[in-house]
Structure formats: structure tokens, C-alpha cells
Amino acid sequence: MKTENQKAWFFVLPVLLLVAFNALIPMMTVVNYSVQETFGDNVFFWQGLDWFQQILRSDRFHAALGRQFMFTFLILIIEIPLGIAIALSMPRKGFWVPVCLVLMALPMLIPWNVVGAMWNIFTLPDIGLLGYVLNHVLGINYDMTQDPVAAWITIVTMDVWHWTSLVVLLSYAGLVSIPDAYYQAAKIDGASNWAVFRFIQLPKMKTVLTIAILLRFMDSFNIYTEPFVLTGGGPGNSTTLLSIDLVKIALGQFDLGPAAAMSLIYFAITLLVSWLFYTVMTKDDQN
Amino acid sequence: MAKITLSKLRHSYLPNPSRPSDYALKEIDLDWTDGGAYALLGPSGCGKSTLLNIISGLLEPSEGQILFDGKDVTKLPPDQRNIAQVFQFPVIYDTMTVYDNLAFPLRNRGRDEATVKERVMAIAEMLEVTDLLDTRAAGLSPDNKQKISMGRGLVREDVNVVMFDEPLTVIDPHLKWKLRSKLKELHQRVKATMIYVTHDQTEALTFADQVVVMQLGEVVQIGTPVELFDRPAHTFVGHFIGSPGMNVLPCELRGGQAYIGAHPVALEGAIRGDGTGTTEIGVRPEFVSLATNGLPAQVTKVSDVGRHTVVECLAEGRRINAIVDGSHNPTKGDAVHLSFQQDQTRLYVDGWLATTPDTQTAKSEPMEVAQ
Numbered sequence: 001m002k003t004e005n006q007k008a009w010f011f012v013l014p015v016l017l018l019v020a021f022n023a024l025i026p027m028m029t030v031v032n033y034s035v036q037e038t039f040g041d042n043v044f045f046w047q048g049l050d051w052f053q054q055i056l057r058s059d060r061f062h063a064a065l066g067r068q069f070m071f072t073f074l075i076l077i078i079e080i081p082l083g084i085a086i087a088l089s090m091p092r093k094g095f096w097v098p099v100c101l102v103l104m105a106l107p108m109l110i111p112w113n114v115v116g117a118m119w120n121i122f123t124l125p126d127i128g129l130l131g132y133v134l135n136h137v138l139g140i141n142y143d144m145t146q147d148p149v150a151a152w153i154t155i156v157t158m159d160v161w162h163w164t165s166l167v168v169l170l171s172y173a174g175l176v177s178i179p180d181a182y183y184q185a186a187k188i189d190g191a192s193n194w195a196v197f198r199f200i201q202l203p204k205m206k207t208v209l210t211i212a213i214l215l216r217f218m219d220s221f222n223i224y225t226e227p228f229v230l231t232g233g234g235p236g237n238s239t240t241l242l243s244i245d246l247v248k249i250a251l252g253q254f255d256l257g258p259a260a261a262m263s264l265i266y267f268a269i270t271l272l273v274s275w276l277f278y279t280v281m282t283k284d285d286q287n
Numbered sequence: 288m289a290k291i292t293l294s295k296l297r298h299s300y301l302p303n304p305s306r307p308s309d310y311a312l313k314e315i316d317l318d319w320t321d322g323g324a325y326a327l328l329g330p331s332g333c334g335k336s337t338l339l340n341i342i343s344g345l346l347e348p349s350e351g352q353i354l355f356d357g358k359d360v361t362k363l364p365p366d367q368r369n370i371a372q373v374f375q376f377p378v379i380y381d382t383m384t385v386y387d388n389l390a391f392p393l394r395n396r397g398r399d400e401a402t403v404k405e406r407v408m409a410i411a412e413m414l415e416v417t418d419l420l421d422t423r424a425a426g427l428s429p430d431n432k433q434k435i436s437m438g439r440g441l442v443r444e445d446v447n448v449v450m451f452d453e454p455l456t457v458i459d460p461h462l463k464w465k466l467r468s469k470l471k472e473l474h475q476r477v478k479a480t481m482i483y484v485t486h487d488q489t490e491a492l493t494f495a496d497q498v499v500v501m502q503l504g505e506v507v508q509i510g511t512p513v514e515l516f517d518r519p520a521h522t523f524v525g526h527f528i529g530s531p532g533m534n535v536l537p538c539e540l541r542g543g544q545a546y547i548g549a550h551p552v553a554l555e556g557a558i559r560g561d562g563t564g565t566t567e568i569g570v571r572p573e574f575v576s577l578a579t580n581g582l583p584a585q586v587t588k589v590s591d592v593g594r595h596t597v598v599e600c601l602a603e604g605r606r607i608n609a610i611v612d613g614s615h616n617p618t619k620g621d622a623v624h625l626s627f628q629q630d631q632t633r634l635y636v637d638g639w640l641a642t643t644p645d646t647q648t649a650k651s652e653p654m655e656v657a658q
Contacts, residue, residue: 179376179378181374181375181376181378182378184340184343184345184365184372184374185372185374185378185436185439187345187364187365187366188343188365188366188370188371188372188392188440189366189391189392189395189439190366190392190395190396191391191395192395195395199380199382199383199391200380203380203381203382204381
């Protein structure tokens, strides 16, 4: 007996509805804005791909995109090796394990805007602990509201402080899952510490590192709250990352059309780079 | 290759051991000759892996010494002892090819590539993995992975001892047998001292020339497989080796004669010592037969295991196994009489063998238990 009907589709329906309401429909409204111009009163004029062309050709977008890639690059190049190094030096058993884990998890538990505010106050030249020590004790001229370099150092340091823990915890999880026998075998094989890292620890951490890199890429590429609270994109436009620029266009200038086009381009870039990362990092497993 | 001597070795995982039970390994004195094949046999937790890790240098003993060819290596780290170890779960370096895996121990020791190649090819040929040399090790089947980890141990031509820590645990049953004979063959070819740790009697008895049986951190008997089977020095050995193991039956001694309940049992020979302590009779199921007279018993279970039949009986409230040839099987509930072959019936006092074989009866025909 073989029954053939289309009832199975009903089982897919809940998921379809869920995805429709939390992703597809909001996204389609953005698509809707991106091809039209509106002056309010719900009156729309068809624009075709004009907004996309305008955004893709604008220097302002190029500059923000450049800053965004620079920021993400710095974040990954610092947080991933640092996270691995911290995970490697954490104890594997005993009293200090939970202590380390809790300490590591703490920064991640603090809300984004609080992190931004904390670092803002922390680095104020006259009252912030770090700002005061740098300016008045060590005599280094440090003011992120005036100096773009100082502003960049501050947002990168803040992100490293906030999110390196994620890489640490993921790497640590990868490390503790390595059976003792591997280390014992390596000892007997006469492997150096570097060889142990290169041929045992790194390969075993690969899966979690792939996840860590993807998460840190997406998060840092889409970062908004912390730099917004910390520098507001300044001084000048020096820390205006893509998302900050996007909000300026959408809510500051109320240019909904260009903002919608920019969101879609932004989304496409994030998707593309994530896919590239994933493909490159998992290439070996397919062979 | 070396002679290995363990001298007054003791180990405890506790910082300040005081009682004997604090020791995972009680005092051990052993001599292992160069080129021998040894097995450490015992149940889980008997200390055999501890002993292995002490020999390999992964663990430093609390007391005592380990000597390789008379040289004290107790404090040396594993890489300076020149040993090889194969672990329970195959350890391979996933990102490397099979060739690089085999070459790894040599390259770490700075051998030139020509020597490396020669050794790797020789070992690969021995293990029959030559056609796999260029494949990534990650995708291999468990038995091939375990072969590669063995290969990494054997690739160095000067290893003092190769140790196997239950290496066949994760191998499919039908490949176990193949790998075991491969191992035996390897031993004959490379002539290295090999120590094989296992809780599986078949593995131990087929691999080793000498089996060291351990229980609760103590060596209870060292002997050839035949010796362990024929004259277990301790009831534990008798029970642990054999399938089913030796029957161990509490008995009483009255006037130099052993009795199970009211039934006298003839022993293989004279009793050493005064026989005070817990006395037990040990006789293997192979030497228990169903007879017309003898110890009355009731059959509680009959299992046909192929070559023969295991008959489980109850006599004097004790379970006794007998192995019969299967031509005249009793059925459950039958009342039978059990007869013990006299030259295989021994007395154990406090667990240890306490009879010496009588030269007259040793070669005689099986005798019935006296009525």
C-alpha cells in the first residue's frame, strides 16, 4: 500500500510561517524601499536600481566599507591568536578551571551599550581611570574625541576585551576534548611543543575555530552599539563603520531608499564573506 | 632492545600513602628478558596500565626503580627512554598522510630523509599499508589507524620496548584476530621486547610467551599460558583464565583429607604447610566429569557452546561447572554425580596454591572421587 498525497507540506508550514515573519517579510519591505523613492504620505516613485548605483559609486560608502574591513581585520587578527594563546595557557583540571571560565565569561555577559559607556568613561582624559593615567601620570596625549588613532585603539581594545573570551571558551572546549593519549603519544614520538600544537591541538580545534572565526567575523562586521556609544563614529568620520553610516543615512537624513539599498549591499557582503570563510576553512574535510 | 628490570616498584596516586590499599601498585619485582613477548593480564583497575605508564615514563613511581639493561631510567622522560607505546584508542595525526605519520618519530629525532624513507617503506611493507602511504590518515578505518600507530612505534630501529595498552579494544571482532596474528608476526620479525596489556585472556595467551597476571595492584602469577592454565598459583588466576574459569569450592580439612560437605575429595598430592586458613578446592571444568558415583549434584543449566557443552550443577549449595563432550548431554534438573580428575584437583589456602603434585598420581588415569 502506497499513499501519495501532498499532506507533507503542512508539516513544513510552521517553519515557513516563522521564517516568513522574522526574515522574509521584513526583508522584502527593505527591498521595496530600495527600488523606490518616497516623500512621505505613503507616496512612492519607482527608481529601479538607481539607489544601488548611487551607493556603490559613493565615496562615502567606499570609505565606510574600508573602515569596516579594517576594523574586522584587526579584530580577527588580534582576537583569534590571543584567544588560542589564552586557552592554551588555561589549566586543564583543578580548582582554577571554574575560576578561569567564570572570569573569561564575565565580559560577554555585559550588554553592548554598557560596554560602550564603560569604555567611554574609562578613557575620558580628565576623569576616566585609563585616560587620566595616560594623560596626567604617563604624559601621553590620549584623547579619543580628538585623535582618530586614539579612537581606533579604543574601539579595537574594547572589542578585544569584550569578545576574545568567546574565542577562548570555544578553543578551550576544543582543547579539553583531546584525549590524554595524544599528548602521551606525542611525548613518546619526541614531538616538540610546536609540533604538538601544530599537529594535535590545532587540528582538533579546527571545527570550533571555524565557528569562532565565523561568529567573530559576522559580529564585528555588523557591530553597531559599542562604537556608537563610545565614539558616535567620530572624531569626524574616522570610526564611522558601515552600520553607523547606515543608521545616519536612514534615521539621520531619512533617506530610506539609499539606506535600504545600502542594507541589502551590506547584507550581501556579509553573506559572501561568511560563505568564503566557511568554504575555505572546510575545504580539507571534503577531500 | 633491552632487558627490563623492575626493582621494588610501588606506586600510589595519593600524595602520602600509608596503608597498603593506598597503593595502586604493590611491591613489584620483575625481570623481562630482551626480545620477549609479555602480556600483562588482569581485570580493569588491577594496576596494569599504571605499571605500563611507569615503564614508558609517563608516570614516575612513588618508590623503586626501573632499569633498562641495568641502567636506571626511573627519572627519564618517555622520549629519552627510547620506548614505543600503542594506545587503546588509535592515536594518529589527522592532518598528515600515512607516510608522514610513520616518519614523524624519526623526523622529530632529526634523522635524514633517506633513512626516514627507508625505514618507513620497510615498516609499511611489514604492516601491509604500502598502498595507503599517500592517503590522509584521518580517513582510515580503525584497524588501519591502529596499524599506523603500531607502525610509529616500530619505525625506530632502536626501541628498547614496544608497549601495547589494550590495542584491540576498538577493532571489529573479525579484524581482531588478523591484527593479533600480525602483531605476533611482527614480534618475530623485529625481535623487540614487547609488553601487551589486556583484560582479554585470549589476546594475552595467544600473544605472549610469558603472561603476568595481576590483581589489585599485585602480581599473582607469572608463567607461560600453559602453566597458567595447568597450575594456577592463585584461585584468581584459575578463575580469571579459562572459559568458564576454574571451579573454586570451599572445603574442610580433616586429618589431611579434604571434604566438600561430607564428601571426601582426593587431591593431586601432599599439602604444604599446616593448612590453616580459608581452604578451597580448585578444579577446572575440563577435569570435572559426570559419573555414576561421586559428588551428588543437580544440573541447573546446560549450555552448548559448539565444541563442547558446559554443564552447570549445584552441589552442596555451590555452583560447579563441568565441560562434557556433548554426546550424552544431561538435561536441566537431572540428578548427577560429579567426578574430579585427581591430578588436576588442587587445594588452595587463603587463595594460594597449597598442594604439590604427587609424582605417582600425576600421570595416572583419572580417579573417581572416593565415596
